[in-house]
Amino acid sequence: MKVRSAHFWIAVLSLAAVVGVAVVDLERTSPGELTSVHARDERLDGGQDCKQCHGGIFSGMSESCLECHAPIEQQIAAREGLHGALGASLANACATCHSEHHGGSFAIVNRQSFALAGVPDPDRFDHRLIGWEMDGKHLELGCVECHANADVAVLPPGGTRFIGLEQDCVQCHEDPHQGAMANACISCHGQDSWERMHSQDHDQHLPLVGGHEPLDCRTCHARDSERALEAMDRFGPTLAVRSCIECHDSPHAEPFASQAAAQVAMEVGASCVVCHAAQHESFRDQALQLSPEQHAHSGFALDPPHDRQGCEQCHDPRLADFAQRYPGRKPELCSQCHADPHAGQFAEGPFSQGDCLACHAREHFEPPVFGVEQHARAEFALSGTHATTACRECHLDPVRPELPREFRGIEARCEACHADVHGGTVEPASAMLPELEAGECARCHDTTRFSAVPAERFDHGAWTGFELDGAHAQGACEVCHVPRAVADFDGRRFGKVSEHFGSYQGCISCHADPHEGQFDGAGFPKSVGGRSDCARCHESSSFRTQPFGFDHGGWTGFELLGGHREAACSACHTPRIPANALGRSWEPALGSGCADCHDNPHGEQFQLAGKSECATCHSDAARNFSTFDHDRDSRFALGDTHRNVACSQCHVPEPAPGLQSAPGVVRYRPLATDCAACHGVHEEVLLRRKPGIK
Numbered sequence: 001m002k003v004r005s006a007h008f009w010i011a012v013l014s015l016a017a018v019v020g021v022a023v024v025d026l027e028r029t030s031p032g033e034l035t036s037v038h039a040r041d042e043r044l045d046g047g048q049d050c051k052q053c054h055g056g057i058f059s060g061m062s063e064s065c066l067e068c069h070a071p072i073e074q075q076i077a078a079r080e081g082l083h084g085a086l087g088a089s090l091a092n093a094c095a096t097c098h099s100e101h102h103g104g105s106f107a108i109v110n111r112q113s114f115a116l117a118g119v120p121d122p123d124r125f126d127h128r129l130i131g132w133e134m135d136g137k138h139l140e141l142g143c144v145e146c147h148a149n150a151d152v153a154v155l156p157p158g159g160t161r162f163i164g165l166e167q168d169c170v171q172c173h174e175d176p177h178q179g180a181m182a183n184a185c186i187s188c189h190g191q192d193s194w195e196r197m198h199s200q201d202h203d204q205h206l207p208l209v210g211g212h213e214p215l216d217c218r219t220c221h222a223r224d225s226e227r228a229l230e231a232m233d234r235f236g237p238t239l240a241v242r243s244c245i246e247c248h249d250s251p252h253a254e255p256f257a258s259q260a261a262a263q264v265a266m267e268v269g270a271s272c273v274v275c276h277a278a279q280h281e282s283f284r285d286q287a288l289q290l291s292p293e294q295h296a297h298s299g300f301a302l303d304p305p306h307d308r309q310g311c312e313q314c315h316d317p318r319l320a321d322f323a324q325r326y327p328g329r330k331p332e333l334c335s336q337c338h339a340d341p342h343a344g345q346f347a348e349g350p351f352s353q354g355d356c357l358a359c360h361a362r363e364h365f366e367p368p369v370f371g372v373e374q375h376a377r378a379e380f381a382l383s384g385t386h387a388t389t390a391c392r393e394c395h396l397d398p399v400r401p402e403l404p405r406e407f408r409g410i411e412a413r414c415e416a417c418h419a420d421v422h423g424g425t426v427e428p429a430s431a432m433l434p435e436l437e438a439g440e441c442a443r444c445h446d447t448t449r450f451s452a453v454p455a456e457r458f459d460h461g462a463w464t465g466f467e468l469d470g471a472h473a474q475g476a477c478e479v480c481h482v483p484r485a486v487a488d489f490d491g492r493r494f495g496k497v498s499e500h501f502g503s504y505q506g507c508i509s510c511h512a513d514p515h516e517g518q519f520d521g522a523g524f525p526k527s528v529g530g531r532s533d534c535a536r537c538h539e540s541s542s543f544r545t546q547p548f549g550f551d552h553g554g555w556t557g558f559e560l561l562g563g564h565r566e567a568a569c570s571a572c573h574t575p576r577i578p579a580n581a582l583g584r585s586w587e588p589a590l591g592s593g594c595a596d597c598h599d600n601p602h603g604e605q606f607q608l609a610g611k612s613e614c615a616t617c618h619s620d621a622a623r624n625f626s627t628f629d630h631d632r633d634s635r636f637a638l639g640d641t642h643r644n645v646a647c648s649q650c651h652v653p654e655p656a657p658g659l660q661s662a663p664g665v666v667r668y669r670p671l672a673t674d675c676a677a678c679h680g681v682h683e684e685v686l687l688r689r690k691p692g693i694k
Helices: 002-026 061-068 070-078 081-085 111-116 136-140 229-238 254-263 268-274 292-296 372-377 384-388 427-431 460-464 497-501 552-556 639-643 675-679 683-688
Strands: none
Touching: 061 070, 070 081, 254 268, 254 292
């Protein structure tokens, strides 16, 4: 209890000491004269009642200041104005910025005051510190034009220097609307000029940029309408924001609009902003973007190759009418955008229903998808080589670029595309046959290749007039149709007979004449049994066979009689091995004279003018090869006696006097014709032959 009592008395004494000091301090005199604005207050004048400003026992100086300056206290409490923007420590230390006792000429609000409050230059005061962004024309004004006491040295009683103004235009400006507008001036007017209008907070619903920027407010907010400018603030949030289609007619088809809105989970009427941004100056603004997904809502997906096209390539920007510029094309109707390079050839027929896609792919025109199967529907089925031939081989490039390539109307006959490599030689035979729909070439050829001609289709005799029989039927075609070293324009290497052998002149066109023309002269028959040329004697199976035989006398002038008829050909015509360049395998006869083939057994006995004429006495037609009549052809008539004498009795092998006769030659001439030359003179013979003597 004693300890507690000691503490109590110590506290009481301490308090008394403090109070005593305070009382002494209150009684102290002023450190200097007050400023003019405070000195005129009778309560403060005299400088003896310090507690009026410096507070008493239970208050401080700042509380005393705010008792007189209540508006400042309100700013600090509401955190408004310049004092409300200061920190708590500075806002509650008035003397820091506004010092006193410096005499009547001292300005209690000065540049130092502003500097301590964070305003280095009061002439450039940033009104944003007090919650008002001063701009435009206001920046050109001096402070005194709004704050009348800004430069007054001593404020009048009850006057204020900077506070007391409201941010309401009508405090300074007359209201031309006479209070009709529910919104404040700043809702429509800026600080630059009254004429330049704007809409405060309009961006929350519709930014006034792009195409909306130049519009007069009355365009959308007409007088006496539910959305009149005069009524806007009264309706407030109860009036729904208008959608695009409430002001603008939509040219889009319903499927496009509904699908595009569903894609972004918006109402149809409000979804225009997905593509048409507020910044666009028009619905055709260059910055307009449409995604491939959005384009697909039109029913035309931008699949390849349309994904590479610019909008202007399909939608001509020169067309003002929306329906013309965006006609609602269908992806399967290529002809809506693409010119018809075929000049209407497929406007009718089996491919008219599918537009371009009947023959072309969606992704590309070249190469077409028109193949063998489609071609069969065109009444010309492709088979064989036709199935692998390039289209342009039959559908030729046009003669002029502006002309279309011809597809329809081409005659589906062989000769429409293929030149007649036969030079018209088969036309006479073809004219005698029923017409073929596929063309004349089809009589012999198929579509695989022209060189493949089935034997049963080609009758060489009927088509060319040259019957293939005998050896001709056994030979390869190339023997007569010698292949060309270089193919012709049609790719044909199968040569014509005329190219190798010249124009047809019969057998000699192909075969060399081993007789060297000796049977073609005057006096020889041009035909035998209806056959001409070599066929007069030979047949096609072999030159060695002669169907009509060989008239040796008629053709050579040397008739085969007697021994000549029996003799083998080789007896006179020596075989040649091998045959000569003309193909002749028999040597010509040595001549037609007897001496050409036979030795002269008579030596030079019967020469006349150096030549022996065997035919004078010999002939193949004679029974014994001799036509010699002793009575007619000699100087010695045989008579009855000598006729039965053997020739050898008179004509014996011995040299003839004065003649160069080979040994063993039978002498026929010259011989004496008198009896004594053969019989001599014998008396008994003569006597025996006298008349009457026997």
